[in-house]
Amino acid sequence: MGKKKRKWARLGICSLFLGGLVLGGLLLGARPASALEANVCMQTNYTNHGLSQTLGCTANDVSVARATNIEITAGGSCTGTGANKVCTCNEGGNVTFTADYEVVLTAQARYDIGIYFSADGDPNGDGALTGACKLTTLSASNSTNFINLDPTLKPANKAQPNDVCGDIDSAHNPQILHLPLTVPCTGVLQPDGTKKLKLPNCTSWRESGANDTCDEATDAFPGAPSKCNCEPGFTVDIFTETATIEVTKTASPTTVPETGGSVTYTVAVKNLSQQATLTLDTLTDDLYGDITTTGHDGITDTTCAVGPPAIAAQATYSCTFTVSMPAGDNGGTTTDTVEACGTDSFGHTNLCDDDDAVVTYTDVRETPTLTKTATVKECSVQVTYDVVVTNNSAQDTLTLNTLSDDKFGVITSAHAAGGGFGEVVDTTCGEALQTGGAGTLPAVIAASGNYSCSFIGVIKTCSGTHTNTVTGSATDDDGATYNGTTTPPLKDDAAVSVTVTIP
Numbered sequence: 001m002g003k004k005k006r007k008w009a010r011l012g013i014c015s016l017f018l019g020g021l022v023l024g025g026l027l028l029g030a031r032p033a034s035a036l037e038a039n040v041c042m043q044t045n046y047t048n049h050g051l052s053q054t055l056g057c058t059a060n061d062v063s064v065a066r067a068t069n070i071e072i073t074a075g076g077s078c079t080g081t082g083a084n085k086v087c088t089c090n091e092g093g094n095v096t097f098t099a100d101y102e103v104v105l106t107a108q109a110r111y112d113i114g115i116y117f118s119a120d121g122d123p124n125g126d127g128a129l130t131g132a133c134k135l136t137t138l139s140a141s142n143s144t145n146f147i148n149l150d151p152t153l154k155p156a157n158k159a160q161p162n163d164v165c166g167d168i169d170s171a172h173n174p175q176i177l178h179l180p181l182t183v184p185c186t187g188v189l190q191p192d193g194t195k196k197l198k199l200p201n202c203t204s205w206r207e208s209g210a211n212d213t214c215d216e217a218t219d220a221f222p223g224a225p226s227k228c229n230c231e232p233g234f235t236v237d238i239f240t241e242t243a244t245i246e247v248t249k250t251a252s253p254t255t256v257p258e259t260g261g262s263v264t265y266t267v268a269v270k271n272l273s274q275q276a277t278l279t280l281d282t283l284t285d286d287l288y289g290d291i292t293t294t295g296h297d298g299i300t301d302t303t304c305a306v307g308p309p310a311i312a313a314q315a316t317y318s319c320t321f322t323v324s325m326p327a328g329d330n331g332g333t334t335t336d337t338v339e340a341c342g343t344d345s346f347g348h349t350n351l352c353d354d355d356d357a358v359v360t361y362t363d364v365r366e367t368p369t370l371t372k373t374a375t376v377k378e379c380s381v382q383v384t385y386d387v388v389v390t391n392n393s394a395q396d397t398l399t400l401n402t403l404s405d406d407k408f409g410v411i412t413s414a415h416a417a418g419g420g421f422g423e424v425v426d427t428t429c430g431e432a433l434q435t436g437g438a439g440t441l442p443a444v445i446a447a448s449g450n451y452s453c454s455f456i457g458v459i460k461t462c463s464g465t466h467t468n469t470v471t472g473s474a475t476d477d478d479g480a481t482y483n484g485t486t487t488p489p490l491k492d493d494a495a496v497s498v499t500v501t502i503p
Contacts (some may be wrong), residue, residue: 035164036142038217041133042116042202042228046221055129057228061107062168062203064115064177067099067236075185076238076346088239088275089185089197090346096182099236102174103138103203109149109169111211113138114204114220115177121184122200127230129202136179137220138166144176150211165214168205187240188233194274197238202230243273243313243344243351249337251357258361258395260327265357267291267304269340270316276344277310278351280317287336291321298323310345327395330363330478363478366393367488368445372470374494381462383496386454387411387429387470391445396476398445403429407468408457412441422457429453445474459496469493 040048043055072078074096076089089095103115116128116135124130140146149167150160168175187195206212206223214220222228248268256263271278283304284290288297292304304319311317325334339354373386385405391398405411409421412430417423430453431437438453445451459466471484471491484491 035216036139038135041130043129053225056225057230058226060229062205063229065102065104067101069100072097091185091240091242095185098180101177105168105173110205111167112165112206112220116202118200121186127200127202127232135217137217145172147172160213163214165220185240188235195240196235199234199236200232204228239275242348243276243278245353246270247340247353247355249355249357255360255362257364258330259364264322266320267338268318271311273313278342278344279310280306280342282341285338328361332361334359370490370492372492372494374496382456384456388452390450398474398476400443400474402473405470411455425456427455467495
């Protein structure tokens with residue numbers, strides 16, 4: 001006796017004891033929900049029925065076309081209504097939701113429909129053939145447009161009024177399956193840059209003559225290795241994401257004088273996510289520290305703040321902070337980096353990005369000056385001249401290269417008169433420091449320093465006014481040169497009035 005005949009034999013025995021009315025209430029009524037669902041994947045279920053073949057699933061007679069009327073109960077949320085409704089879930093977690101699945105037929109009537117949904121994200125990439133799955137069958141309690149074709153079969157011994165596996169034909173196509181699921185919130189990248197919930201699934205069926213009575217959901221398995229369809233890439237309209245941010249930092253101005261100056265930085269934080277909002281937790285700079293407060297590390301002003309309100313998806317938060325930069329060397333640069341970190345509306349923390357800005361120091365020229373004074377020595381014939389070269393720059397060093405006089409010629413060494421120049425009998429200019437001189441030339445004058453020396457020149461004409469001019473040449477550490485023709489010139493004169501009294 002076959003399986004169907006054994007079931008009908010048991011039905012006859014029970015009717016002797018229970019009577020038709022009670023029998024109808026127990027056997028012809030709705031099956032419990034547990035009979036309509038099971039936790040098993042298709043290949044495992046197929047093997048559990050003593051079938052050793054590997055499922056090929058080359059047909060597409062029955063498939064899940066799409067999911068509608070989505071409602072999330074845990075692990076995410078839905079906002080808006082109608083065409084403006086948007087559902088999102090926390091990527092990396094689980095999401096529990098209900099939806100209506102459109103189950104479609106592309107062939108003649110098919111029986112004992114099994115619908116398998118992957119419950120573990122489909123790590124094997126085979127839909128719901130292996131791994132962890134939820135199996136459900138079509139029934140009057142979970143399906144719209146439901147039909148059980150078995151009670152109408154001829155001959156009568158093929159009729160199966162207690163079958164828990166729904167069927168599908170052209171008159172009942174599509175059928176809408178309403179089902180709650182809990183699955184990993186794993187996204188599949190879409191052409192528009194969004195990610196939608198991955199929901200791999202497989203469907204199984206039997207053809208006429210191979211259909212059987214289903215006592216429970218696990219009786220819904222393929223009638224042959226090809227009588228199934230798997231969709232590893234199936235998605236539903238639930239957006240999955242972890243927010244990402246983009247930080248852009250700019251400086252104004254991008255240059256400051258080498259004496260220092262004020263710079264204002266603009267910081268823009270863009271929330272690149274399609275759905276998730278982002279709340280800033282920190283805004284820090286690697287040189288200036290917390291840019292949301294002033295009074296430290298040179299920060300003199302700020303509009304930056306962290307915390308609510310959150311940055312909406314695709315929106316940008318901008319703020320500025322101003323710093324007082326210290327002095328630096330011409331051509332030098334200062335590079336500093338701002339990092340922004342936040343938490344998205346799904347609870348993902350430490351979402352960070354950074355960007356830097358560069359400020360360059362420019363040259364500030366302070367022209368050096370030279371002064372000269374004269375002192376009459378030994379009865380107005382020998383005159384001591386004091387020479388001072390002052391470096392007026394607070395940043396740059398100055399190299400003094402030469403010192404000369406239009407009346408006495410070279411003043412860095414003593415010499416007799418000749419060649420159109422007067423006699424120099426003594427000098428500290430150009431002499432080594434060890435001998436009491438001011439230092440040999442070239443001599444480096446520190447920033448804000450000076451070079452001081454003196455020489456004694458012999459005036460031969462002991463009457464009238466004697467005027468002579470000392471000229472120097474110098475170069476600073478930025479390559480600027482200074483001499484008797486620059487503006488102002490690096491020179492100065494002194495006049496001595498000589499009189500002779502005859503007793």
